[in-house]
Amino acid sequence: MTIHDSMASAVHDLITPWTDIVQTGDVKIPYKPVDHDPMFVTLRMLIRSSTGGTASGASDDAARNVLNLEAFKLWEQITNEVALLTRKHTRDRPNPMLGAAVHRLAGSLDTLWNTHQITEPEYLHAIRSAETWRARIWKLLHKPREKELAYCPACEQTKVISPDGELQAALIAYYSPDAAPTARCRHCGSEWVGEGALIILGKMLGAELDETALTEMGAL
């Protein structure tokens, strides 16, 4: 079997709050537990967050401000896969609420397995699917995200020309759950590192830095 020995354990982090242990970089307290929302909740938040990445086109900008399309697409793909598995193995009508649908599916599949009504390859396939859903959400969450800011308070530049001749914002904020959020000016090289510094920078610019992104990273 895989590292998950039941469908219920394979879907746990998707639909239930969970905790992992992370390295702090601090010698005295090298590890600390971090509590997470269910990953479906986090994915849904990500769909609404505007930090889908940096794009130069105005139309991309508009789309990005409404929805994080990549997160939305992943949500739809998982919803489809859950519905397919539900129809294939159960008589349940797929629940339109993804969390409820997955909870129900896991319960049904575990019962089928325990009562020998599903083959091992089919059961393992469903478990692996759930592991894939988790891995895909995790990967999307850990993708560094960027947000273009209006101008650099240090050098007052708003735009720079990239090496390939493209006009880009001078000041960019980078968010990644693995590192402190950072804003860097591509014109003068000034840097703001850490959530405190970014919040102050946001106030200086009169802009709202992405509070959703900071919250997701546990910074606020």
Ligand SMILES: [Zn+2]
């Ligand atoms: Zn600058």
